[in-house]
Amino acid sequence: MKYLFILVFFLSFTFHAAATAVKIGVLYGNTLNEINAIQSAGHAQIYFDSLLYFSTDTSFNLKISADLDSLTIFNGESKIARCKTIKIVGDADAVTQLKHAHFKHEKFYGGELHFTSNRGFIFILNILEIENYLPGVLEAEVGANRPPEYYKVQAIICRTYTLSHLRRHEMEDFNLCDKEHCQAYKGYSKSGTEIQKGVQKTKDIVLVDNDFILITAAFHANCGGQTVNSEDVWNKKLDYLRSIKDTFCLHEKSALWTKEFSDDTWIQKMHQVSKAYKHENDSILLVQDFYFLQDARKKFYDVNINCLIPLKDMRTMLELKSTYFNAVYRNGQIILHGRGFGHGVGLCQDGAIRMSKLGYNYKSILHFYYQNVSIVNLEKLDFFKFDE
Ligand SMILES: [Zn+2]
Ligand SMILES: [Zn+2]
Incomplete structure (x- = not known):
């Protein structure tokens, strides 16, 4: 009760x-x-x-x-x-x-x-x-020239985000700011565009979990082939943000990256990432005698099993595009071969755009990236409320 x-x-x-x-x-x-x-x-x-x-x-x-x-x-x-x-x-x-x-x-x-x-x-x-606000968010977050179906996907995500974050600036007596801290918002968006149509065709539609609570509809640019469990990035396990394999984004621009570090820089950075690394362990940091490989996404950089370093911390400190990389040592250089761009949790934008082009509808796309969620109309939630 x-x-x-x-x-x-x-x-x-x-x-x-x-x-x-x-x-x-x-x-x-x-x-x-x-x-x-x-x-x-x-x-x-x-x-x-x-x-x-x-x-x-x-x-x-x-x-x-x-x-x-x-x-x-x-x-x-x-x-x-x-x-x-x-x-x-x-x-x-x-x-x-x-x-x-x-x-x-x-x-x-x-x-x-x-x-x-x-x-x-x-x-x-x-x-x-809110329905007049969302096109200005899509313009800023997604931009022009995307497939019409993809605008529906992103409109539902941004509507869900808006309604679940109305108290973000409560202390300042407003709901959300127009920066990435909340959602980028560009202001007035011209009528008649595909962005406007995407918002209008999904009016009042949101994503909820099994308890009918609005979900944290996380998204990122490109997952590199596999998305990430929410707890690997935010320490909070959410049943609808599970790691999945995604082949739709593999051929996009941000699917692959490389970054090189001199061994001195690498050692210095790794000491910043983990206080647990002592200087007597420096040779281990160089991955000279072995490779660090991720066939599937890992949570830790595990070249020294006594010192597991969260990959999310390495991403921040080393300014990497993603945590999904292999490391090799060659001629005094640490070379990272990486996949994807962003935190990797939830919907992969490149993948969702590709799915839209291939003819998948917004419902299949949302259900592919978010597990065990329902796509519902706010009016139905209201009906449910009065029904009680
Ligand atoms: Zn804000
Ligand atoms: Zn992807």
């Missing part, structure tokens, strides 16, 4: 979140003390400290400048207000451009934009429906 209560509470939280908007911290961590907000499409209402200042159907160009705890707003060169908060509330078609000389690319946002000063830096929230 207690379990049911927890489940019902969780589902009600999930559905509520899906039906409402998400608050995204955009240009998160910026050090800008002024920015221009320009209406690029649609109609918007502008609020200074919650008071409607004006409603516009013509284009506006506001310069917003931050001092320690407030904002000053200029229209052209003339100062029009000073306040704590500015809100731009657009209609369904409204798009606002944020402009600064330092931006390499143009930045556009739909939905609402809220501005405050964070100790002199402009702090910006973009508030919008």
Whole structure:
């Protein structure tokens, strides 16, 4: 009964979140003390400290400048207000451009934009429906020119991630930031594209485990032929993140890599990786008399069975593309022949793209990379909730 209560509470939280908007911290961590907000499409209402200042159907160009705890707003060169908060509330078609000389690319946002000063830096929230947010995530995380079916796969993954991480920035009073810390988000995404269609055709669809809990839908660029058990990277065993053999990604660009180290550098780096290695063991580090081979993925670099080094630590310290490599010693060099790119857990993007091109549908692709999961509509979860 207690379990049911927890489940019902969780589902009600999930559905509520899906039906409402998400608050995204955009240009998160910026050090800008002024920015221009320009209406690029649609109609918007502008609020200074919650008071409607004006409603516009013509284009506006506001310069917003931050001092320690407030904002000053200029229209052209003339100062029009000073306040704590500015809100731009657009209609369904409204798009606002944020402009600064330092931006390499143009930045556009739909939905609402809220501005405050964070100790002199402009702090910006973009508030919008999750289904309008996801295309901007796919644009940033996946990019253009992918097969249509693959956009459905990635839309379901990113929707699941969003709903299971709504509390990531709870302390700062928003849901997710627009950096890789959460999910990269590019802002407004043009309508009518394959990305938009991928999101729309999978509206409200998410991945859940056997307990109807949203899964950690991990993904990476290329697994090199075999994915990794979750506990080998994050110390947490999840039943749906199991190692599988994957032949779909083998012929892609990031399937193979090599990296060489001089023996001095190698020894120095290995001491950094593992404090357990003492200098009297240095000869062992050189793999001179043997090879380190991974026919299948291993968890440890096991050339010295008395000192097993987690491959995930080597990947970080040696800045390797993956943990899936063989090591050989040749002419004073340690040569690593590696496969794959990324942590290797969950869905392999290169493999999933290849499967999409071969005609597999999004359901088969998701079930191939995530074990024992269900692909469900949030509305069904809600039905389940009321059914209790
Ligand atoms: Zn974040
Ligand atoms: Zn793969």
